[in-house]
Amino acid sequence: MPNARTFAELEPEAGFTAETADLLRNPVTRLDAIATLCETYLENIDRQALFARTGLSGYATAGSLLSLTEDEGADGATDEYGRAIGPAPRRDATRSVIVRNEALARRAKELEGNRCQICGTTLRYLNRPYSEAAHIRGLGSPHHGPDELQNLLCLCPNCHVLFDGLEIYVDSDGLVRGTRGGRVPRPIRRDPRHPMDEAHIAYHRTLCTLKAGEPAPS
Template sequence: MGLDDIRYDHIIAATEEFRRLGRDAFLRTYGFGRARSYELVLDGSRYDSKAIAGVAHGYATGDFLKARDFSGGAATVARCLRELGFVVETGEPSPNRAALLARLRKLKVSRGPGSPAPSRHQPLSLLWAIARTADELPRLTSWPTFRDEVGPLLVEFGLRHARATPEYPFWYLQGSGLWEVRGIPSELAEKTPNARTFNELQPKAGFTAETADLLRDPVTRLQAIATICETYLESTERRTLFARIGLSGYTTAGDLLSSSGEEASGTTMEEYGRTTGPAPRREATRSVIVRDEALARKVKELEDNRCQICDTVLRYMNRPYSQAAHIRGLGNPHHGPDELQNLLCLCPNCHVLFDGLEIYVDSDGMVRGTGGGRDPRPLRRDPRHPMDEEHIAYHRTLCTLNARKREVG
């Protein structure tokens, strides 16, 4: 059931009943639980957003929705409320997410003789498994696949002089509480199985079902990647690592075009790299994200086509020109929502820098350069243009993740 019939006055009526009955009685009366993520904030009070939307639907149509009748979240309830002009905020990270990140910080990693640095076998294995989760692959992987894909990563990105032994993280990651191994008989599991045993029995391993479910959330997944990198892989060149491990999507915030570096086939190269003959063509089928053009026009209208970062107003064909930039990218792996609260109005230059993680918005609303050397300036905010701080924090985490990598290199 949709929420399109709800209007501003219906939300106000629902919040008034909420205050009159009290939270517990209101939720009990209409069959809702407490909000786990999104809360409506009005006049200093906080309301469970999904419950308010369900009751407001009743005021609008006579059909009071219950929790099971519709889905909540950024793309439904939060978007509806924000489009009506209300402020919707996210609550604190769930205890499960906090516990996941705490476990990642406390991996039982070994240290080689004479080396204070922790082994990278478990962190690299976890990043590889997270990449599989982002690609929606099965959470449990066969030993041969793990061995053949993780083994080379341990050689390339492990500590110098460390042996590449994929059988160790395959088995010992169980100590993190985030990982499980299936297919090893109990009598063999009492002592550490070796690679020969794995080759014979062909077990499977991967994240536990609960962990995999948590990591399907893009925000949790990014925080997990950042935690692993800052705790165990500070000196690793991350752009190369992410490209090899299947996480290259985390090196940009959007859909920046990159040069393939490939020569055009079927053409002849002259001096100075010029080609003769027509440019070649090839057939291709693509799946593209359908963006809401009305939202893009809305953010440009609210900001008068003026860049919110550098304050520039460009003109093209005697008309003002600006671009609607998503704060948290819409595509894989970010899966940001196409909503006004996830949009900025930027000039092309600032759009490229923002998507390329060269600039970010700090917690005080100042735009800074990821690598330093840029004078901070405030992000201009029109009161009519709400922006979700969670999206801004997501982009900031991406910038921090990539800045540390580049500084080391």
């Protein structure tokens, strides 16, 4: 085995070449590389746990879903029966958020009539139509998707969570499928006035392959 003196004499270099590093700075190329490595070498392992250990936890979701942990927050005081005493505790927090173009979000909802493009549900809240504008390719790191109409879907809250959580995806034929199967495919609704960029849909579909290849939760 080489020792420290050998390394000092030979001065080996490690890491990516400059050309490779430049390629991997592109979010789409980087995701393709991660997916290829997972499919080739990391079958049937907990990929999300691996991502968390290697600084790639952003690939666990497609958008802004928070990490679901059970130990966050402070426990409030309870009586001998486990009932809360007084109001829920509070804590101060500071965070940085991405500024979205709300006019674009409203436009996507208007074009689809506030009807979910996946399940067709139309909701009302406070006597007004309610829907959510979901980015196909997330705006934040590591996805760095654009805030544009072609990157938006009009979804109900349930489908928004499933889509951002990589539980459903749109295949190359425009059918919505379950990432792990077990879901009857159905076409995604598309208003002719509401364009969707196939490159963004393909990016989301690649993200879902990361979840599809890991073992199902017990």
